[in-house]
Every structure is written in structure tokens, then in C-alpha cells.
Amino acid sequence: MLSVVEETGRPRRPHTGRRRNEAAREAILDATMDLMYADDGAEITIDAIAHAAGVGRQTIYRWWPSKGAVAAEAMARHAQAIVPVTKTGSFRADLLAFISDSFAGLADDRLRGALRRLAAGAQSDEHVAQVLAEFTAQRRAALRQVLEQGVASGDLGPGANLPMLVDMAYGLLWYRVLVGHAPLDADAARDLTSCLLAAGRP
Amino acid sequence: MLSVVEETGRPRRPHTGRRRNEAAREAILDATMDLMYADDGAEITIDAIAHAAGVGRQTIYRWWPSKGAVAAEAMARHAQAIVPVTKTGSFRADLLAFISDSFAGLADDRLRGALRRLAAGAQSDEHVAQVLAEFTAQRRAALRQVLEQGVASGDLGPGANLPMLVDMAYGLLWYRVLVGHAPLDADAARDLTSCLLAAGRP
Amino acid sequence: MLSVVEETGRPRRPHTGRRRNEAAREAILDATMDLMYADDGAEITIDAIAHAAGVGRQTIYRWWPSKGAVAAEAMARHAQAIVPVTKTGSFRADLLAFISDSFAGLADDRLRGALRRLAAGAQSDEHVAQVLAEFTAQRRAALRQVLEQGVASGDLGPGANLPMLVDMAYGLLWYRVLVGHAPLDADAARDLTSCLLAAGRP
Amino acid sequence: MLSVVEETGRPRRPHTGRRRNEAAREAILDATMDLMYADDGAEITIDAIAHAAGVGRQTIYRWWPSKGAVAAEAMARHAQAIVPVTKTGSFRADLLAFISDSFAGLADDRLRGALRRLAAGAQSDEHVAQVLAEFTAQRRAALRQVLEQGVASGDLGPGANLPMLVDMAYGLLWYRVLVGHAPLDADAARDLTSCLLAAGRP
């Protein structure tokens, strides 16, 4: 529909006067995500975000304290429960499904790239660090929920150190994502599942 | 007046003519480490490294392809034999010692900060990524060596998935370093050791 | 505390937003002229201009294509109406006055130095060449105007080759400025005037 | 002859031990002239000269105090009486021939470029200035010699201001070379000759 898009391809947002323009805000977050997903390894700059969003730089600085804060909010918007917890009856099958799904999602180069940028950004930007912390906490909680089913079913011992098991699992995932020395494929998912079961065995 | 040091306090390195000046190389790496250890949060600049090392910028660019590569090599130089493999006779004690020592080294905020910078830099700089890969490969090899003693002693089963165990251990370490949601203290070392033993049990 | 000048002594120019800041432009040109007039023989640096003008380097690059172009424009600004055309009634007196004034202005070492830099710069910088061309064209036009009075009064023949006379006059001037083998004093002005009159005689 | 030139095209000069290598000296001067004649407008660098001459930079610095000094000496070597003084019997013809020949030599873009570089370099390098002074003095002497024939023959008056005529002639030449606003063609030579004759007429 031509009325929304100029021939430059830039959406011509309606002015909202003296109230914040939500369309601009979303354009900024969308553009930021696009850039984080981009696999060209290019550094993300405020200029690039502003230009991609068709926005003035000042509009970004008006609403976010730092580039990391923008990236963080953009990531947080997209970090919704990617891996739903399934229940098949068999604990091992449930755990394997959870881990396999988690790994499978990371087969996408662009998503893996975004996570790497997120982790890297968190090391120097407090806002990003917070988003990473919340994001990983959600994931840990989800996995822990799965493992607690294992305790309930007796597949794991009552004294199993669940936080440690969770951290070992996600530790392996992030370690391989960030270092890249080994894949996160179906075999890895199976092996990790076995190790976790053995480590938590009664 | 000392013959080695000018009144400026800068070591007056002897010129080595048309051959690479090893003293300059080491001054650069030392200065880089000093700056990485500095926890003032300041970004490390090529200018800062050059100035601190008493070196021209071009001398850095001549030998390293990027700032990250310098930092990486500086890190690698200091990461030698941080954790010596001990042998006490008991496999569990050896493994616990290795992990405890590894964790203990990371109690230093500045070293942890350097590792975080290293991991973050690896996500956008290919040269840093390579050094991180080599560095972590060394550490994995060291841990694997320890675990193989466990296989030999029968504490671990002959079919234990050693690469997976190693990645789980270092995964946990890096995960907690980079996310910071849980400590790497003595309890964590003990718990991790137990989990690894259980996961690799015959 | 003065409202215009900070304690650093730097004029705190008002920001003009998204429009070019004329005050900055003039500060740049003024600083450039100051540096060109400085006879310390130091090479003029973009950094030096920017610093002296209290301006970022990029602001210079934004508006001028090369260092020479800045210098050229700075020169051109100061070269306005250095030699006013006078009219006394006697053509010979007018011509002598014009030439004498032109020569007298070059008695200043610093102005002569600036012209030498201008001519030298024009040989390798197209932008400077253009400014030099325009500047010299203005001067030639002024002299030609004087000579045309001579044609009108009959002191010069109707077929006098005015462009050649003009070029001979300014040629001598520049030749002596650039080579420095002979002075541009009152005697020289008188002799040149005589020669021009003789060469253009009816 | 192939024994002198490597396949790289670089002359393999014989080493002269602890005595200065004249072949190297000439290679440097030749390379410098080649670069000055080059019409690509590129700045001449010591590196470029050294590389073109197949010489170490130090060998240049050992024998010349500055880049300009090299260029100056190189120019001086080639500045031998380019314009021979002819004698046809007619003073006007002799003068026209001298001026025409002088102009004709400057039809070559590369020679004109070299002269422009020479004049430009003289403004900031004392050594080049000296060479330019000597070179132009030679030319002025040659032209003066021609004009003195005119005085002897009566074509010029006994009180003709020869230095002024000479400077007007060469002034015009250099002015047009350096500013480039008008050509140095046959017409110009003829007009200049006429003006000089008129200006020096008894």
C-alpha cells in the first residue's frame, strides 16, 4: 500500500505532536533488532539505528540512556518464551525435548549472533547486563521446572543439586555459543541429557 | 643517573636496527595487561597502550592486526599454567583441587574483568576469537587430562563422555563469570566436582 | 565572569543547531590567517587551525575539501581591496600609484610569506589553484581598468596589448616575490611604470 | 644488456665498499627527476625516491640534508642551457627566437610540471630556493646577453633598463606557468617581443 511507504521505503509516520511517538519508539527497537540479527559482524552504532529507523539521533537519546539500553530493551521484547515446556509423561523425554529445542533454536546463525552480541554487550553495559540476567534467569527457571518434574517422578534424587544442574546445562550451551569449539546438535543434546540424568540420579 | 632510564622515567630500549625489537613487543604486551587489569572501566585505546609502552602506534599495527589481537596475546601470555595439575593419589581430591584452583583464580575482580573483556571481544573480533579458542582449548585439555586419570583409576566409567564433562565444567565457570548470577566459591567447586563424578560414574 | 568568554579564554560561540555556524567559519579563517602570517616557518596543520579556532577537525573537513582550500579562502578574504584604484587626473600618476601601492603592500614579510605559500600550494592543490586564479584575475582586472584609462586619455595607443602589459606587470611582481633576486621598492615601481608606458605608447 | 638489470628491473649496482657509490648517487638523482617529471601530481616522498632508485633511505639522508636538496641537485643537473642563444643578424629575430624557444620548451606538460614543483618547493626549502635562484639567474643572464646585442645594434636605447626588461619577460613566463590563466604560445612570444622592443626603444 503506497500511502504508508515513501518511494524511499521509509515509513512516513504520522506526527503525534507533543506526545511521544510510539511508532518511532517501535521503529527504533525493530531497527535495533534487525541490526543485532544482522550477521555481517558490523558494530551497531547509534547512527545506524537512527538511520535504519528513519529517526533523528536525538529521539534515541531522549528516551534511552545508552546504546546498550536500546539494545537491551529491543532484545527483551523478543526474548519471550521461545522454548515451551512440553510434557510427554517420560521425564527423560521431556528433558531431552527441552534441551533439543533449546539447541535447535540456536541453529539459526542470526539468533546465535544476537545472543553473542547480547552476552558481549552485557560485559560493558549495565543495562544489557541486566537484560541478560533476567533473560537467563527465565531460562533457568524454565529448565528448573522441568528438572523438578524429574525429582517428583523419582528420576532425579531428592537431594539433586538442581541449580548446579541447570547452570551446567546452560553453561554448556553458552560456552559453545560463545567459544564455538563444538556444535549444539542433536547428539550434544542427547549426551547432555544423559549427563544431567546421571549427575542427578538418586 | 642511571644508564638505563632517562629522566623521563621511560626505559630507553636499545634500538635493534632492522630486526624486530623484542623489548618493545614485551613492553606493549605488558602495558596492555596493565591496562586490562586496571578496573577503572576506561576503554583501552591503542594510543593508551602505545603511550604506556613508550612505543609508536605504528609499531603496534605492524605486528598485530587489531587491538583485540594485542589484548588477546597479552592475556594468553599471562594465562600460562595458572592452574597446575596436581596429583595427590585420590582422583576426587585431584579433580576438586583443579576446579577449586580454577575458581579461586577468578576471585580476583581484575582477572575476572579481563576474562570478561576477552570473551566479549571475541564476539566481534576474529583474532580475539581465535586466541580465546586456543586459550580455552588449553584449559579443556588440562581438565581432560585430570579426568582421564579418573578413567584410569576407575572412578569414571570407560564410556564416560569426557568432552561433555569438560564442557559442562568450563561452561558453568564461564556462564557464572559472564552472567554473574551465582558465585564461583568453594561450595560451587565441591558441588560441581560431585556432579561431574556422578555424571561420569561407571 | 564575562558572559562571552569562558575562563579558558575561548569564545563560547552560540550553537546554531542544524545550520552552519558562521562564527565558527570565521574563527577558522581567522585562525588560518594568523597561522599563515606567523613567520615561524612552522607548517600549518589542520589540527593547529582547529585548535586555534576552538573547533573540531571535522568542522573544517565538512566545509573545505583540503587544507589548501581553507588557506586559500582565508587569503582571499583578506585580499579584498588591498589596492584601491585612485584617480588623480594624470594617467602616469595613477598607474604609478597603483603599482607603488601594490609593491608597498608586499614590503610586509608576513604578507609576502602568505602569498608565497599561496602560490606554492596552488601547484599541488587544485582548490588553491582555483583561488589563486580568481585572486590574480581580480588584480589583473583592476590593473587593466587603470590601463584602459590610459588608452582613453591617449597615453596608451589604441592598439596597446593590455593583457600582455598586465601580465608583464604582475609577472614581474610575482617573479620577484617568488625568486627574491630583486626588490619591489619604489625604484622598481617607477621603472616598471616607465617600461609599461613605453611598451604601450601610441 | 641483461647482466646489469635484475628481473625486477632494478639495476644491480656493484658494491664500492667503503667509498661512496657514485652509481647510487646518480640513481637517486635520476629517480628524483623521473618523479618530478611525472605528471600524476603525486607528492614526492623520500620513500618513493629510495624505492625507485633501489636505494636505502639512509643513503639519501647520508648525503643530502633534505628532500628539497635532492630535488634541487637533480633539477640543477638537468637545467643545462636548454635555450641556446642564436644569432641571425636581426636583433628582433634573435629576441623572438630566444623567447619562442623558451616558450616552446614549456609546451611539455612534464617539464612545466617540474618547474612548477621547483618553484613551489623553493618557497619552503632553502636548498631548492638556492637552486631556483641560480637557475633563474642563468636564464636572466642569457636573455640579458641577447638584449645587449639590441643595445649594440641600436634597436634598444643606451639607457634601456635591461634588468627590468629581463624580469618582465621571465616574470610573464613564470606567472603564466604558475597561474595558468594564459598560454605561452607563438602569439604570446611575438607579443612579448614587441612589448619588450617598445619598452626598450631609444
Place this chain on the structure above:
DNA sequence: AGTTAATCGAGACGGTACGTCAGGTCTTGGC
């Protein structure tokens, strides 16, 4: 209905760091 006020896209501004280039000095190893 007119005034005020805040947002928006835009882009100039003063800076800082970048990576490159050239200058001039120094040393090696061969002759």
C-alpha cells in the same frame, strides 16, 4: 481560536579514537 509546549527528523558542532602514511633515526649484515 490562539497560545504554549513538547516531540520529531535533521544535521552542524566540539571531541576522541581510529588506522594509514611519511619523516627522520638507528642498527644489522654484507661488501
Place this chain on the structure above:
DNA sequence: GCCAAGACCTGACGTACCGTCTCGATTAACT
């Protein structure tokens, strides 16, 4: 001692972003 080679320190270059500032427009909210 001269020469080719090339590393060294220095410093200027032109570029990329940063975060700030102002503009003119647009519109909402308040007279």
C-alpha cells in the same frame, strides 16, 4: 665506512561515532 633493508618513534592525515545543541515542522493540550 658504505650500502640495502627495514624496524623504530613521532606526528599529521582524513574518517567514523559520540553525545549535545539548535532549527523549523507538527500536533496536543491549555488558555
